[in-house]
Amino acid sequence: MFIDSHCHIDFPELAQDIDRLRSAMRDNQVSHALCVSVNLPQWPGVIALAERFPEIYASVGVHPDYEDTEEPTVERLVELAAHPKVIAIGETGLDYYRLEGDLEWQRERFRVHIRAARATGLPLIIHTRSASEDTLRIMEEEGAAEVGGVMHCFTETQQVADAAIAMNFLISFSGIVTFKNAVQLKEVARTIPLESMLIETDSPYLAPVPFRGKTNHPALVRHVAEHIAELRGLPLATIAEATTANFARLFKLEGRLT
Template sequence: MIFDTHAHYDDEAFDEDREELLTSLYNHGIEAVTNVGASMETSRHTLELAEKYPYIYGAIGVHPNETGELNEEDLAWLKEHSSHKKIVAIGEIGLDYYWDEPDHETQKKWFIRQLSLAREVKLPVIIHSRDAAKDTLDIMRSEGGKDIGGVIHCFSYGKEIAREYLNMGYYLGIGGVLTFKNAKKLKEVVEYMPMEQLVLETDCPYLAPAPNRGKRNSSINLPYVVQEISAIKGIPEETVIDITNQNAKRLYRLKEQL
């Protein structure tokens, strides 16, 4: 069965049918989901979802574009709740230079602080990096990211950057973008990388795969991503599902599930 390693089911896009959708996932071949915090508020909502649904795990952390309001009290809350049995990662954290707010130095400061937190509480990280390839990699190197472990969420760079993270032992999160006709660079990365470091993700409600591009995304769409990986790698879809499921459990250190 499929493990969706990155979703945002607390998003308002699911307000009308969240319960119905989440309870239907197993019947659609979805074994587990990691809901990912992107702010203090969504981290709290993630905790609530993880407590309510046995097949939902959680990550807590603050997305780079939300770090302008972050403070030491918030960091203390993240540290306290990172010990919750259903919290499996610190994230999503990183750098996003697509938007101008907050400034780059603020983003870097809180990226480093949250990396340090992950190291302290011994959890992997979920890295968000957009239009910030060099700075993200520089910080990951200087802050000992190799020793922390984790996943590069919604990987969007080329083979050279992929190689750096793969050599650090990181997983690459692959989702709906892979099915887009203009995703040549990402298809090359998937062809190049080992299956043992690939995990499936939706980033739902965003980035729905073709043929549902532009619509609300959910874990139910992941078979389209599986089909694309199967075609690129020349391996059966069942193999893609099995390998990525085990990869997700290793990534999030869910040893009792293995």
């Protein structure tokens, strides 16, 4: 079976069609999905899906791209993370691509999430774009290795992957790895240890080839796994088994993903 380790099925373009999406997941042997929080005002929709469907889990966090939104505190994140279907803190991190100017607020928000993860013992879901040096520095300064987590929708270098793995983080590949021009990323997917790998859709974005440009959804994570299997010269079942086991281990769900 396959697991979509990062999706946004609470977003309107997917939430309105949830029954069809769940059916497509079953048809493609996608057994579970982690619906990832991007801000606190929308979090009730995330947790409602997790409460309604046994195969859906949730995280709690505020994405670095959301500048004008309710700012999280350690205490608030810890409170929300007490829900039994919450298995991670995030999506958090740094993004210097979309926003400019003084981004110290982004770095402080990232620190808050790491502190909340350490307080709860839950792993982190980290987003980094055009900010890998500061991302790794803050992870180290705040002791992120204590809880570990995942570098989601990874697009960075082998060196960044190695540094994250050394801090107990897994590397998650999205549909981007299937894109023809993602040469460097394909090499990372080909070489990192299998025990350090997850797969995801980041849906509704970044649909893999041959669906590029269309609305993404969790069932399509299978195509990410197929491409990685091809890159590594391994049976698809090997990628499925490894990434499912990695997901269960990271999010403390061993024996519960049936």
